[in-house]
Amino acid sequence: MTTALRAQPGIMDIALYQGGASKIVGQTDPLKLSSNENPFGSSPVVAEAIREAATALHRYPSTDHTALRAAIADVHGLDAERIICGVGSDEVLTLLAMAFAGPGDEVLYTEHGFSLYRIFALSAGATPVVAPERDRRVDVDALIERITPATRLIYIANPGNPTGTALDLPELTRLADAVPQDCLLVLDGAYAEFYDSYDGGAALVTARENVVMTRTFSKLYGLGGLRVGWGYATQHVIDVLNRIRGPFNMSVLALAGATAAMKDRGFVEMCLRENAQQRARLIGGLRQLGIACDESHANFVMARFADETTALAADAHLKAAGILVRLVKGYGFPEALRITVGSAVDVTRVLEALASFQEAS
Ligand SMILES: *Cc1c(COP(=O)(O)O)cnc(C)c1O
Numbered sequence: 606m607t608t609a610l611r612a613q614p615g616i617m618d619i620a621l622y623q624g625g626a627s628k629i630v631g632q633t634d635p636l637k638l639s640s641n642e643n644p645f646g647s648s649p650v651v652a653e654a655i656r657e658a659a660t661a662l663h664r665y666p667s668t669d670h671t672a673l674r675a676a677i678a679d680v681h682g683l684d685a686e687r688i689i690c691g692v693g694s695d696e697v698l699t700l701l702a703m704a705f706a707g708p709g710d711e712v713l714y715t716e717h718g719f720s721l722y723r724i725f726a727l728s729a730g731a732t733p734v735v736a737p738e739r740d741r742r743v744d745v746d747a748l749i750e751r752i753t754p755a756t757r758l759i760y761i762a763n764p765g766n767p768t769g770t771a772l773d774l775p776e777l778t779r780l781a782d783a784v785p786q787d788c789l790l791v792l793d794g795a796y797a798e799f800y801d802s803y804d805g806g807a808a809l810v811t812a813r814e815n816v817v818m819t820r821t822f823s824k825l826y827g828l829g830g831l832r833v834g835w836g837y838a839t840q841h842v843i844d845v846l847n848r849i850r851g852p853f854n855m856s857v858l859a860l861a862g863a864t865a866a867m868k869d870r871g872f873v874e875m876c877l878r879e880n881a882q883q884r885a886r887l888i889g890g891l892r893q894l895g896i897a898c899d900e901s902h903a904n905f906v907m908a909r910f911a912d913e914t915t916a917l918a919a920d921a922h923l924k925a926a927g928i929l930v931r932l933v934k935g936y937g938f939p940e941a942l943r944i945t946v947g948s949a950v951d952v953t954r955v956l957e958a959l960a961s962f963q964e965a966s
Pocket of ligand 1: 692693694695696719762765766793795820821822823824829832833834
């Protein structure tokens with residue numbers, strides 16, 4: 606390197622995050638099932654709230670997000686004082702690493718965990734430590750074995766991405782019991798709503814000092830483009846995060862849109878119902894075609910093929926049919942494709958394309 610400007614240690618080890626593909630060469634309107642977006646878009650009340658808020662863009666936004674936190678607290682039965690809002694849950698997850706981990710500290714996550722966890726750890730100057738999974742599931746014992754006195758933060762996505770598998774409450778509790786008091790257990794609940802009767806870990810957060818839950822508007826609420834997420838933790842953790850968060854991190858539009866979205870429970874219930882139905886159809890259809898997949902507790906399914914060559918061929922076949930899914934080699938699954946659960950019509954299209962792939966191969 607010729608420049609005298611040196612980034613902090615760890616930063617140049619970060620590879621840029623790769624998002625899900627959104628274009629197919631030569632096709633104008635692909636069916637995008639590569640980023641776990643909501644097939645129904647977002648609630649119409651969101652655009653209405655944003656249009657209204659757009660009349661006051663010369664005003665700085667709220668720094669304390671009172672209205673949004675109140676709406677979240679009301680729906681989830683939580684203490685609004687213990688909620689923090691961020692530019693996507695990404696921001697809350699990264700603030701946690703910035704605030705609680707640094708050089709010499711370890712940040713623990715699992716083998717097939719979300720690719721951003723490594724980036725958060727390295728950004729903070731901490732050392733990433735990876736625990737193996739077992740049969741595409743988080744292995745609580747493997748995690749516990751890798752906790753050292755240097756471990757400051759453990760990130761678990763529950764349900765997991767890209768596996769869609771989940772730990773149940775007894776397993777989560779067993780893990781939480783084993784985490785030392787000076788280490789934070791972060792339960793990333795990006796897909797928590799899709800996991801029946803799971804509270805995202807909220808009860809664990811309420812009962813313990815060192816458990817944090819994060820949630821997002823990007824998946825169920827269909828607002829990935831608006832960038833809103835939130836976290837729930839003890840007053841102490843929230844107070845720490847608020848000191849390093851940008852005071853105007855949430856725009857006027859993001860606050861208005863997310864608050865309206867949280868209040869529209871009818872839209873959310875419709876999306877959850879559809880997702881459960883179409884997810885079951887997609888899993889059943891894949892298995893009928895001889896394509897392996899685990900039960901999923903999220904809004905996507907991970908389809909496993911014989912090997913990487915077959916997965917790439919299936920991906921190419923889907924692309925030719927105008928369908929974009931996600932290659933998950935970067936998550937340690939070269940033989941698999943992650944497919945977002947779409948609408949009934951979308952699922953039919955995917956299953957038909959894969960049926961013709963299986964026939965041809
Ligand atoms: C999508 C996703 C997120 C959410 O990111 P946002 O910043 O809220 O859009 C967080 N964790 C996992 C595992 C995800 O898949």
